[in-house]
Amino acid sequence: MEEQIGGNDDRWKGSIDNITEMASNLDSLQKLLLKKAVFVEEDTFARASLVSEQSRTIKVLEQRVQTLERELDAAITAAAHARSEKRHAESSQKAAESRAQEVTKELENTTKVFKLHMEELRGMQEQILKRDNEIKLLEAIIQTLGGKERLGKSGANG
Structure with a gap:
C-alpha cells in the first residue's frame, strides 16, 4: 500500500513539473511575440x-x-475501353452472322443434293420395278412355253 502512495506522489510531482515547464514556455512565447509583433491598420489587416x-x-x-x-x-480511359469492347463485340457478331449464313447456305446446298439423290433413287426404283415386272412376264412366258413343250413331249412319248 505504501508503494501505491509513493507511486501516486511521484506522478503528481511529475505532472506539476510538466505544468510548470509549460507555463515557462508560454511566458517565453508571449515575450517573443511582444518583441516581434507588428501592428497594422485595421484596413491592411482585413x-x-x-x-x-x-x-x-x-x-x-x-x-x-x-x-x-x-x-x-x-x-x-473507361470510355475508350468500352468502345474497344463494343468494336470487339460487333466484330464477333459479324463473324457469327457470317458463319450462320455459311451454315445456312451449306444446309440449302445439302438439301438440294439430297433432293437430287432422292429423285435419282426414285428413277432407279421405277426402273427396277419395271424390270422386275418384265422379268415376271418373261418367267410367266417361259413357264407357259415350258408347259406346252412338256405337253407336246408327253403326247409324243405316250
Whole structure:
C-alpha cells in the first residue's frame, strides 16, 4: 500500500513539473511575440486576412480541379475501353452472322443434293420395278412355253 502512495506522489510531482515547464514556455512565447509583433491598420489587416482566405480557397479549388482531372482521365480511359469492347463485340457478331449464313447456305446446298439423290433413287426404283415386272412376264412366258413343250413331249412319248 505504501508503494501505491509513493507511486501516486511521484506522478503528481511529475505532472506539476510538466505544468510548470509549460507555463515557462508560454511566458517565453508571449515575450517573443511582444518583441516581434507588428501592428497594422485595421484596413491592411482585413485585406491581408481576405488574401489569406482567398489563398486557402484557391488551394482547395486547385485540389478539387486535380481530383476532377483524375476522375476525367479515368472516365476517358473507361470510355475508350468500352468502345474497344463494343468494336470487339460487333466484330464477333459479324463473324457469327457470317458463319450462320455459311451454315445456312451449306444446309440449302445439302438439301438440294439430297433432293437430287432422292429423285435419282426414285428413277432407279421405277426402273427396277419395271424390270422386275418384265422379268415376271418373261418367267410367266417361259413357264407357259415350258408347259406346252412338256405337253407336246408327253403326247409324243405316250
